[in-house]
Amino acid sequence: MRLELGSFPVTDIVFGARTRWQDSVLEIDARALLEEMRSDPRITRAELELARPGESVRIWPVRDAVEPRIKVEGPGVAYPGICGRAIDTVGQGRTHRLAGMSVVEVSEVLPHDAGGDYNSIFYDMSGPWAEMIPMSKLLNLCLLVEADPALTIIDQNDAVHRATLKLADRLAATTVGLEPPQREVFELGPVDPALPKVVYIPCLHSAQAMSGNGSNGFFCTTATYGLSMLTPPWPMHPNEILDGAITGPYRIATSWHLANNRILLELYRRHGVDLNFAGVIAVRTEWTTMEEKELMCLQTAKVAQMLGAQGAIVAWDAGGNEFLEVVHTVRACQRAGIKTVLLTSEDDPTGGAPTLLEPLPEADAVVSTFIGGSGYPGGSGPASSQMLPAMARVIGSPTRLVGAVRDEVIDVAGPMPPPRYNDTYGFGRYSGVEY
Amino acid sequence: MSGALRVVHFVNQFFGGVGGEEAANIPLEVREGPVGPGRLLQQALGEGGSVVTTLVGGDNYFSERKEEALASVTAALRSAKPDVVVAGPAFDAGRYGLACGEVCKAAQALGIPAVTGMHPENPGILSHGQQIIAVGTGSTPVEMPAALQAMARLALKLGGSQELGPAAEEGYLPRGIRRLGAREAPAATRAVDMALAKISGKPWMSEVPVHLPDRVAPAAPVANLKDATIALVTTGGLVRRGNPDRQSSGNPTRYYRHSVVELESLSGKDWEAYHGGYFNAIVNSNPNYILPLSFMRVLEREGVVGRTHQWIHAMPGVGTPVAKSRRFGEDIARDLKEDGVDGALLVAT
Numbered sequence: 001m002r003l004e005l006g007s008f009p010v011t012d013i014v015f016g017a018r019t020r021w022q023d024s025v026l027e028i029d030a031r032a033l034l035e036e037m038r039s040d041p042r043i044t045r046a047e048l049e050l051a052r053p054g055e056s057v058r059i060w061p062v063r064d065a066v067e068p069r070i071k072v073e074g075p076g077v078a079y080p081g082i083c084g085r086a087i088d089t090v091g092q093g094r095t096h097r098l099a100g101m102s103v104v105e106v107s108e109v110l111p112h113d114a115g116g117d118y119n120s121i122f123y124d125m126s127g128p129w130a131e132m133i134p135m136s137k138l139l140n141l142c143l144l145v146e147a148d149p150a151l152t153i154i155d156q157n158d159a160v161h162r163a164t165l166k167l168a169d170r171l172a173a174t175t176v177g178l179e180p181p182q183r184e185v186f187e188l189g190p191v192d193p194a195l196p197k198v199v200y201i202p203c204l205h206s207a208q209a210m211s212g213n214g215s216n217g218f219f220c221t222t223a224t225y226g227l228s229m230l231t232p233p234w235p236m237h238p239n240e241i242l243d244g245a246i247t248g249p250y251r252i253a254t255s256w257h258l259a260n261n262r263i264l265l266e267l268y269r270r271h272g273v274d275l276n277f278a279g280v281i282a283v284r285t286e287w288t289t290m291e292e293k294e295l296m297c298l299q300t301a302k303v304a305q306m307l308g309a310q311g312a313i314v315a316w317d318a319g320g321n322e323f324l325e326v327v328h329t330v331r332a333c334q335r336a337g338i339k340t341v342l343l344t345s346e347d348d349p350t351g352g353a354p355t356l357l358e359p360l361p362e363a364d365a366v367v368s369t370f371i372g373g374s375g376y377p378g379g380s381g382p383a384s385s386q387m388l389p390a391m392a393r394v395i396g397s398p399t400r401l402v403g404a405v406r407d408e409v410i411d412v413a414g415p416m417p418p419p420r421y422n423d424t425y426g427f428g429r430y431s432g433v434e435y
Numbered sequence: 436m437s438g439a440l441r442v443v444h445f446v447n448q449f450f451g452g453v454g455g456e457e458a459a460n461i462p463l464e465v466r467e468g469p470v471g472p473g474r475l476l477q478q479a480l481g482e483g484g485s486v487v488t489t490l491v492g493g494d495n496y497f498s499e500r501k502e503e504a505l506a507s508v509t510a511a512l513r514s515a516k517p518d519v520v521v522a523g524p525a526f527d528a529g530r531y532g533l534a535c536g537e538v539c540k541a542a543q544a545l546g547i548p549a550v551t552g553m554h555p556e557n558p559g560i561l562s563h564g565q566q567i568i569a570v571g572t573g574s575t576p577v578e579m580p581a582a583l584q585a586m587a588r589l590a591l592k593l594g595g596s597q598e599l600g601p602a603a604e605e606g607y608l609p610r611g612i613r614r615l616g617a618r619e620a621p622a623a624t625r626a627v628d629m630a631l632a633k634i635s636g637k638p639w640m641s642e643v644p645v646h647l648p649d650r651v652a653p654a655a656p657v658a659n660l661k662d663a664t665i666a667l668v669t670t671g672g673l674v675r676r677g678n679p680d681r682q683s684s685g686n687p688t689r690y691y692r693h694s695v696v697e698l699e700s701l702s703g704k705d706w707e708a709y710h711g712g713y714f715n716a717i718v719n720s721n722p723n724y725i726l727p728l729s730f731m732r733v734l735e736r737e738g739v740v741g742r743t744h745q746w747i748h749a750m751p752g753v754g755t756p757v758a759k760s761r762r763f764g765e766d767i768a769r770d771l772k773e774d775g776v777d778g779a780l781l782v783a784t
């Protein structure tokens with residue numbers, strides 16, 4: 001499977017009379033594009049606003065961020081399966097991407113229909129929060145989009161996310177027929193057989209437990225070729241992920257993070273250098289019974305063995321009980337003789353508590369990406385009492401509901417505690433350190 | 436030497452030049468200036484600090500007459516008024532290491548910072564490692580100069596009221612205190628590097644030391660269930676309908692107690708779930724799924740259990756850190772114990 005990724009850098013975005021990419025500038029005909037978004041009768045609002053790095057801007061509420069990608073050669077579509085898109089296997093041919101920007105889905109639509117569900121992610125384009133997240137270094141084209149509240153949560157999610165993808169498609173289409181300024185070829189070609197085989201095991205939360213129908217409805221969550229339900233361990237070629245085969249947000253991780261997955265790219269770029277990248281096994285988490293969880297862990301280790309793995313990197317998109325699948329996968333791989341590293345954020349260490357929910361002795365090689373309850377670097381006291389500075393402009397909703405039962409209204413432009421940070425895909429340098 | 440920090444150095448009878456095992460019972464001696472390795476310490480401190488007093492104590496004196504020994508140390512420190520205390524290094528000498536740990540803690544109790552040095556597996560670290568600053572050393576005094584260099588550096592920082600950075604940077608043994616920091620390479624690079632080291636059998640350092648959880652010895656089985664009082668506890672987010680207590684849907688700040696003494700069952704008219712981790716509607720149709728009161732009433736009538744405890748405990752378990760969970764657990768257990776409960780059924784979601 002050979003994929004050529006052509007990058008079209010975007011150094012500026014301007015609103016104009018047509019939609020085109022030229023000399024690293026993306027020109028956007030907002031009126032024509034928004035008309036298309038609004039042609040879906042479920043959509044009640046669609047507006048565009050631009051946020052630039054360094055601006056005193058807060059974007060709220062952020063549900064997803066999508067890097068515009070389009071397949072110009074080879075089967076399928078970028079971001080396949082989700083919101084009714086084609087399900088052909090992707091990862092071959094040529095894909096174009098607009099680099100240095102994202103389409104941010106800004107919407108009040110709730111992600112799931114669990115109890116007391118709420119949105120919690122925002123981006124600042126400057127200040128300490130902007131320092132922490134890769135998204136604040138991008139030109140963020142914000143799609144302010146709302147759906148008819150009379151619809152089910154699933155339908156509302158489908159409507160707003162479909163609009164986001166449609167916009168991303170239109171923008172990526174500006175590169176069709178153009179020669180990409182930068183190209184990178186991704187192919188797991190033969191390498192020195194002495195190099196160790198390493199698999200990447202991303203563990204992805206499934207929103208199935210938060211769904212009334214247990215079906216494959218799209219929530220605001222990650223979907224593999226559109227499926228967000230619990231599925232057995234799913235072997236994938238890394239090229240499929242570069243084409244967006246796993247997409248959609250979970251908490252702070254977005255479609256942009258997945259397509260630019262730092263762990264996957266690290267393994268890929270070292271393929272043939274100091275390792276042999278043996279593939280990806282996508283594992284779904286938040287199974288119900290311990291037996292189901294354990295089964296998935298054992299099956300994951302089995303698939304890793306079938307791929308010939310000598311080593312594995314396990315990472316997860318962070319939650320609570322899902323950690324059992326994650327750390328038991330580490331154990332199952334270790335027991336199968338696969339040397340395994342776990343990449344995770346840590347829980348609050350208050351009172352000397354263990355910072356991993358179930359710290360097994362097999363999890364003896366852990367990369368720590370954050371400490372829960374820390375807020376932002378340099379912030380003092382618990383995260384909930386740390387305040388990010390006020391911002392001059394808000395893109396999205398001017399108010400936010402907070403408090404135990406989310407019935408207190410605060411001004412989004414004002415001081416705000418940082419969202420829960422996580423680094424599922426290994427971009428950052430933050431870590432728990434010992435004193 | 437004006438401006439130099441006043442340093443008090445603690446050594447055992449051997450390094451104090453009094454003698455070996457035969458002198459291990461000597462009580463605390465207070466001497467002026469540096470003694471034995473104190474001279475090397477003085478060199479390492481340079482202009483920045485001056486060893487004004489050396490305390491020499493016997494290994495057995497400290498282990499067998501600990502209170503008396505520590506009272507003498509405290510008195511000596513009160514009179515010497517040091518800016519910082521240096522103890523040891525003790526290397527792998529167990530009693531000496533324990534004494535160094537105690538001396539450091541006694542100094543800290545007076546508000547005087549302290550630093551010691553010893554092997555990471557010295558009992559002094561195993562007992563006091565979380566409360567003291569200790570440089571890790573090898574097993575034998577061959578490493579004396581290097582250990583004292585490292586200790587002197589930390590003593591000057593601590594005595595000058597400077598805050599210490601992370602253990603790995605400053606060269607002291609980790610105390611089990613974890614804070615947010617930053618590392619050089621992105622997490623993805625660190626993960627791949629660590630995996631390759633592990634595969635090739637090279638040393639690697641986990642960024643999260645294995646910290647096994649507390650093992651709780653199970654309580655003895657309920658001897659006589661048919662006379663027992665059984666309590667119901669749920670982390671399923673049970674609330675009175677409409678959530679009048681304003682319980683959060685996750686990461687709770689407290690738990691709630693409700694009396695069910697007059698109830699046969701939990702009705703969806705009066706109770707519901709408010710929990711951010713699962714689809715609540717099924718539970719709302721029958722709240723007994725997360726707090727099985729109706730089933731307990733059947734067991735009571737059948738004489739299988741004595742009675743259901745009047746008070747139920749409820750909270751949402753989702754997203755609650757271990758430290759908080761431990762506190763809630765201890766508090767609930769105390770409530771139940773005080774109420775004379777014999778057994779509890781914890782329903783998790």
